[in-house]
Amino acid sequence: MYKRRNKYNNIKIEIDGVKFDSKAEYKRFTELSLFQKVGNISELKKQVKFELQAKFKDNNGNNIRAIHYIADFTYSESGKLIVEDLKSKATAKDKVYILKKKMFLYKYPEYDFREVIK
Secondary structure (H helix, E strand, C coil): CCCCCCCCCCEEEEEECCCCHHHHHHHHHHHHHHHCCCCCCCCEEEEEEEEECCCCCCCCEECCCCCCEEEHHHHHCCCEEEEEEEEEEEHCCHHHHHHHHHHHHHHCCCCEEEEECC
16 A cells, blocks of 8 residues: 655545545445446546547647546446546635636536535
8 A cells, every 4th residue: 555645635545556536436336336336337547537628729839738637437327427526624625626627618518527525
């Protein structure tokens, strides 16, 4: 098991070769895995990357990197595409997260976005 604290004081962990950003994320993944085993959800994935804005060159020829949103989990529930993000009260207020969430909601309206505050 490997542990490292980040700026929000959560501890990254690795269990059976799978890395998680926090104990809460691991716990939620375990719950979702059980839901998948009993058939309530399907196609469970973790850390799925969505492009919010493509890379481009500005007027001066400088390369501007793409902007991505990385969802904690994606899955299908009753035919609906779900994106789920697990947040603490502090991370839910992060300005970058709020901006990326708004961009995601605009660009990917086909997903049901679920924010789980732990």
